[in-house]
Amino acid sequence: MEKKIVIIGAGIAGLSAGCYARMNGYEAELYEAHSSPGGLCTSWKKGEFTIDGCLHWLTGSGEADPFYQLWKELGAVQNRRMYDHEEFYRIADADGKTFIMYCDADKLERHMKELSPDDKEPIEFLCNLIRKFAGFKAPIDKALELLSFAENIKLLWNTKQYMRDLYFFCRISIEEFAQRFKDPFLREVFPMVIDMKEMSLFGLVLTMSQLHNKAGGFPIGGSLEFSKAIETRLLNLGGKINYGKRVEKILVKDNKACGIRLENGEDIAADYVISGADLHHTVYNMLDGKYVEPKHEKLFQTGLLYHSMVQISFGVNMDLSHEPDCVTEVFKMESPITIGNQQTEWFTMSNYSFDPTLAPEGKTVLACAFATDDFEYWESLYADKAAYKAEKERILRITIAELEKKYPGFADKIEVSDVLSPMTYKRYANNYKGSYMSWIMTPELMKNSRIFKKTLPKLDNFWLTGMWLMPPGGVPAGARTSRDVMQFICKQDKKKFVTTE
Numbered sequence: 001m002e003k004k005i006v007i008i009g010a011g012i013a014g015l016s017a018g019c020y021a022r023m024n025g026y027e028a029e030l031y032e033a034h035s036s037p038g039g040l041c042t043s044w045k046k047g048e049f050t051i052d053g054c055l056h057w058l059t060g061s062g063e064a065d066p067f068y069q070l071w072k073e074l075g076a077v078q079n080r081r082m083y084d085h086e087e088f089y090r091i092a093d094a095d096g097k098t099f100i101m102y103c104d105a106d107k108l109e110r111h112m113k114e115l116s117p118d119d120k121e122p123i124e125f126l127c128n129l130i131r132k133f134a135g136f137k138a139p140i141d142k143a144l145e146l147l148s149f150a151e152n153i154k155l156l157w158n159t160k161q162y163m164r165d166l167y168f169f170c171r172i173s174i175e176e177f178a179q180r181f182k183d184p185f186l187r188e189v190f191p192m193v194i195d196m197k198e199m200s201l202f203g204l205v206l207t208m209s210q211l212h213n214k215a216g217g218f219p220i221g222g223s224l225e226f227s228k229a230i231e232t233r234l235l236n237l238g239g240k241i242n243y244g245k246r247v248e249k250i251l252v253k254d255n256k257a258c259g260i261r262l263e264n265g266e267d268i269a270a271d272y273v274i275s276g277a278d279l280h281h282t283v284y285n286m287l288d289g290k291y292v293e294p295k296h297e298k299l300f301q302t303g304l305l306y307h308s309m310v311q312i313s314f315g316v317n318m319d320l321s322h323e324p325d326c327v328t329e330v331f332k333m334e335s336p337i338t339i340g341n342q343q344t345e346w347f348t349m350s351n352y353s354f355d356p357t358l359a360p361e362g363k364t365v366l367a368c369a370f371a372t373d374d375f376e377y378w379e380s381l382y383a384d385k386a387a388y389k390a391e392k393e394r395i396l397r398i399t400i401a402e403l404e405k406k407y408p409g410f411a412d413k414i415e416v417s418d419v420l421s422p423m424t425y426k427r428y429a430n431n432y433k434g435s436y437m438s439w440i441m442t443p444e445l446m447k448n449s450r451i452f453k454k455t456l457p458k459l460d461n462f463w464l465t466g467m468w469l470m471p472p473g474g475v476p477a478g479a480r481t482s483r484d485v486m487q488f489i490c491k492q493d494k495k496k497f498v499t500t501e
């Protein structure tokens with residue numbers, strides 16, 4: 001008889017865990033609080049428009065990246081058109097001076113040298129790194145924790161040409177690297193690329209290498225369609241998903257996980273339990289803080305949490321397809337604005353004209369974002385529903401005013417709009433402080449804990465998966481950690497881990 005694995009959450013991690021469980025002959029039953037798959041990897045309909053709430057770039061959208069193989073196993077990329085942007089970030093100051101982080105490293109090099117000929121050295125250094133790491137194949141087939149001594153040596157040998165560079169760029173943050181530019185404009189705007197200036201340069205170089213390789217595109221159809229493809233794969237493999245079922249507790253007997261208790265009081269028995277839900281919530285609520293991994297606890301106390309944000313989206317009766325083809329556009333406003341209790345002078349937006357499935361012809365979906373790390377402010381504001389609503393309306397008004405300056409007539413052409421706050425992320429996916437990634441991989445964190453534990457001390461038959469276990473997160477983290485976890489389970493049961501496509 002097949003052993004039964006109960007999986008909490010049907011985000012990318014939960015869905016992937018279910019797929020790999022089925023591929024390896026386990027019964028897989030998912031319990032998801034919401035009514036649809038994907039967790040944070042989602043989009044939603046508003047009138048004639050589809051607002052996307054997640055993917056800007058998908059690691060492994062193309063065959064050049066090893067993650068492509070995982071997405072194939074999960075049925076997510078077959079027959080899916082991917083869109084590769086020309087530009088990653090386009091950042092303009094108040095005078096219109098513009099830095100473009102081109103996806104193609106050669107173009108990027110030419111552009112940066114035009115902007116700042118005196119910075120030839122760091123520009124060439126950066127672009128050479130991007131080109132070099134375009135050939136780097138991240139070792140993702142086997143869980144790093146399971147590599148034998150000989151496999152570790154082989155890995156070191158195979159990656160020896162990258163070691164010196166890795167040593168350098170894991171130990172310097174994006175912001176620190178930017179200080180190498182003589183040009184003050186580059187020094188100011190370069191750290192804004194990817195919106196994680198404290199992250200080690202490693203993260204940026206790897207992302208740029210994927211974009212250079214055309215392996216970091218956008219799945220046409222949007223994030224929910226991408227998640228639904230994995231849901232379909234799971235159902236075809238014989239997995240079961242129970243929507244609208246919030247898990248309250250993980251049941252434990254003799255320090256072994258043996259099932260879950262739902263919010264409605266129903267108990268579900270299982271041989272093994274995997275949680276793909278928020279790590280903090282899993283450990284401190286579903287398990288009452290009885291089994292705490294000290295490394296996780298330390299990260300919650302001292303790790304730099306990826307911020308949350310306010311997202312303001314529009315469906316507008318305007319054709320903006322002639323605008324620059326970039327993932328994210330940032331411009332400096334004439335004067336700073338206040339979002340929540342934080343001031344910002346930079347305006348960030350994404351134009352989804354490139355995906356014809358998201359809006360009717362001649363119309364556009366536009367999403368603007370303001371990063372916030374003041375979760376406590378939003379949490380207390382949310383307690384007063386009228387004040388919370390008023391703040392969201394105020395932010396909507398000032399966003400429209402900025403867009404009106406950029407696109408005259410914009411305000412009158414808006415057909416739908418919505419505003420998400422850090423509390424939306426908290427309420428929707430239960431995530432710690434509304435974070436939609438996890439910890440930023442600072443040089444300090446890169447040094448200290450490269451492997452994040454997917455088990456809890458003294459608790460058997462239980463595993464953790466999802467973005468918190470592979471910082472800084474993202475959908476590849478969900479797929480990869482679940483694939484790793486199924487390898488641990490197979491090892492425990494003395495089975496050979498297998499995958500199918």
Ligand SMILES: Cc1cc2nc3c(=O)[nH]c(=O)nc-3n(C[C@H](O)[C@H](O)[C@H](O)COP(=O)(O)OP(=O)(O)OC[C@H]3O[C@@H](n4cnc5c(N)ncnc54)[C@H](O)[C@@H]3O)c2cc1C
Pocket residue numbers: 008009010011012013014031032033034038039040041053054055056057058059245246247248276277278281428429430431436437465466467468473474475476477478
């Ligand atoms: C605006 C935005 C942009 C992003 N851009 C990108 C990008 O470009 N590329 C990229 O790779 N990633 C991006 N991400 C990040 C990515 O979406 C997440 O890191 C990833 O989807 C996390 O997947 P997960 O399965 O680990 O967690 P989640 O998606 O959080 O899934 C957890 C699931 O568990 C469920 N759950 C929680 N508690 C319970 C409970 N008690 N009972 C039952 N179910 C429960 C939740 O409802 C949820 O469905 C972005 C996210 C956002 C919000």
